[in-house]
């Protein structure tokens with residue numbers, strides 16, 4: 114089926130599987146029945162951003178599309194078994210049960226969980242807000258609190274907007290320090306950079322230095338010029354010590370380019386007093402001399418950027434560590450300058466390119482508390498650690514219904530066994546998903562979405578954190594099959610049914626409301642290129658193209674974005690038509706300085722030392738003795754051929770040696786009586802698993818590592834290949850009671866565990 118024939122056509126599409134967003138060249142032919150089929154997928158050499166780079170996952174969009182286990186029809190659970198039904202039956206079931214549940218228990222008895230692929234789906238990006246509005250519940254959870262929420266919290270307090278997140282200017286920096294990220298496996302995160310590995314190697318080729326801070330000698334650490342082996346959960350201490358050295362040795366200089374825009378510098382010295390390198394050496398496992406030279410090198414490098422990811426955010430001090438990344442970048446003179454830590458200028462849909470510039474309302478958390486444990490709201494949601502207790506704890510507002518969109522919390526979130534049990538207590542659950550998996554097996558109704566190749570794409574979210582300002586739109590490669598419904602229509606109709614509009618409600622209602630909302634705010638925004646224009650006129654101009662749904666929204670976002678045509682205001686500006694004429698994307702150049710206009714703080718300056726973080730430094734200092742004493746801790750890791758929990762049903766990705774192994778250092782293996790290839794029982798406060806042991810000196814003594822996203826042997830799921838390579842679920846071990854209190858983010862790295870041979 115991979116023969117390429119002369120009548121084949123070629124399509125270009127951005128890969129939506131991870132944050133790198135590589136351009137793909139896809140050859141489409143016809144099978145003997147005349148049906149269009151993908152023949153071959155390879156990197157698009159002409160893509161303006163990825164230049165032909167592709168990883169092993171990219172070409173599996175074909176296998177994903179063809180996967181017989183991928184759901185093509187809705188499913189309803191009848192007598193404990195999922196059976197395929199028609200769309201009419203599925204909508205009727207939801208219309209009969211969801212409004213009734215809301216009627217009996219109130220809207221706050223409904224919870225929503227939004228998973229990671231939402232960020233990679235144009236439909237979900239443009240319609241999930243409408244879904245949440247339609248559900249009308251404040252009891253919202255997402256994968257953000259097992260991921261990047263600390264990064265948002267830091268950006269929110271420091272720059273005034275939770276999406277004003279600086280990224281390392283990879284292509285121009287002379288010195289890169291990576292903490293808790295392994296882009297050789299992950300391809301980068303909250304830093305959109307296709308061929309991240311190539312960009313790292315280019316730093317070295319131009320004479321720069323790359324330092325990796327990680328408890329494992331990861332593939333990225335191997336490539337780096339220096340591997341700093343750190344004890345898990347202590348990056349905030351290391352960064353505080355680096356900042357301490359910069360200040361104490363007189364090396365701190367924010368630079369003339371930003372000096373007038375920065376407040377709080379004078380408060381930092383005293384606040385960081387407790388974090389001299391000697392004070393943190395034992396707990397971080399990094400000796401004082403190494404810390405000092407890291408600081409000195411950052412100060413001395415012509416340009417430098419510090420970048421922290423999952424290993425820094427999913428810890429007890431995730432927010433403070435993320436803040437300290439910004440502090441160190443600022444003190445070393447690298448904030449908002451080429452080669453340093455910079456902000457993207459998103460071409461479409463960027464919150465930092467809308468509204469008043471230079472100051473704003475700032476960032477607040479705690480506009481509500483979770484019902485059971487009283488955790489503060491952050492960015493409109495609660496810590497996913499609380500989902501189970503919200504379902505199982507009786508009382509007013511007890512969660513009785515759940516909607517999941519593109520999420521698999523049963524494998525991806527802490528204390529998974531407890532959550533799985535809780536889901537069985539629900540009265541009604543609906544999932545919008547592609548598979549019958551560990552989470553959706555609990556759903557009463559599963560609404561499928563077409564494959565990635567059957568949907569249009571634009572990375573509305575991830576291009577906000579890109580290392581260049583680019584835009585790329587992909588139309589669907591393959592048509593919808595009989596009876597298939599585009600993802601946005603599924604989401605929109607569910608929203609309407611939740612509002613009591615019945616099984617036949619028309620998704621166009623939601624779509625029209627959404628576009629009118631976008632137009633309405635743009636014409637009122639003094640900084641918009643359509644400020645003061647007539648909303649109806651803009652709506653007619655948009656509609657003339659015949660576009661609806663996400664396409665119409667992307668067109669509007671492009672045209673009113675910083676490079677947009679403004680509906681005639683700038684005839685050379687971009688639009689969806691423009692991107693259709695440029696199937697390899699458009700490059701709007703390297704990042705440009707954005708201070709102070711990007712700021713949304715009430716003061717109009719960078720709040721480098723907000724109280725919330727200075728206060729948290731006391732908690733950090735107080736934790737040093739306990740961190741010193743920790744014995745064995747568990748961390749995670751990723752593999753290039755995986756994608757969180759959901760791509761293990763693709764044979765070419767999972768075949769070969771089992772990858773869900775417990776990595777143990779040889780010294781620990783000897784001390785604990787564990788043998789390579791044997792099995793170990795790993796026990797935490799909340800659970801235990803038995804995993805195969807891989808003895809390797811690439812991990813720090815005292816640390817063990819198990820990847821997440823495995824454990825595909827649960828009854829009721831239908832992912833046949835995944836079940837053959839089940840592995841164990843590491844989140845059975847992660848503790849729902851430990852989190853970063855400032856962001857509500859789970860601790861997924863640095864989990865205390867006991868180990869014994871099994």
Ligand SMILES: Nc1nc2c(c(=O)[nH]1)N[C@H]1C(S)=C(S)[C@@H](COP(=O)(O)OP(=O)(O)OC[C@H]3O[C@@H](n4cnc5c(=O)[nH]c(N)nc54)[C@H](O)[C@@H]3O)O[C@H]1N2
Pocket residue numbers: 131132229260292293294295296298299300301302326327328329331343344345346347348422423424425428748749750751752753754755756757758862863
């Ligand atoms: N192939 C593949 N790519 C992916 C994904 C995937 O599952 N597979 N998932 C995607 C998603 S959703 C995300 S968010 C990104 C994540 O992207 P990354 O942040 O790059 O994630 P990882 O590859 O897990 O790398 C995290 C590293 O942190 C280290 N670490 C653990 N604890 C600590 C600690 O306390 N301190 C420090 N300094 N390091 C620590 C781990 O050993 C690991 O090497 O990847 C995305 N890309």
Ligand SMILES: Nc1nc2c(c(=O)[nH]1)N[C@H]1C(S)=C(S)[C@@H](COP(=O)(O)OP(=O)(O)OC[C@H]3O[C@@H](n4cnc5c(=O)[nH]c(N)nc54)[C@H](O)[C@@H]3O)O[C@H]1N2
Pocket residue numbers: 227228229230231234256259260261423518519520521522524525526545546547548550562600749750756757758759820821822843844847861
């Ligand atoms: N221990 C540990 N746990 C972790 C992590 C870790 O490093 N260590 N990483 C965390 C991180 S960074 C993340 S982002 C989370 C991910 O957590 P989740 O988002 O909850 O889980 P995923 O594994 O990404 O599952 C995605 C689900 O979406 C479905 N899906 C895929 N594509 C689409 C689509 O286009 N539309 C729809 N409607 N559905 C789709 C899949 O079938 C699957 O059910 O996991 C977290 N969990």
Ligand code: SF4
Pocket residue numbers: 128129130131132133134135166167168169170171172300307
């Ligand atoms: S690196 Fe990410 S975006 Fe690029 S091909 Fe692989 S999965 Fe797709």
Ligand SMILES: [Mo]
Pocket residue numbers: 229260
């Ligand atoms: Mo993630």
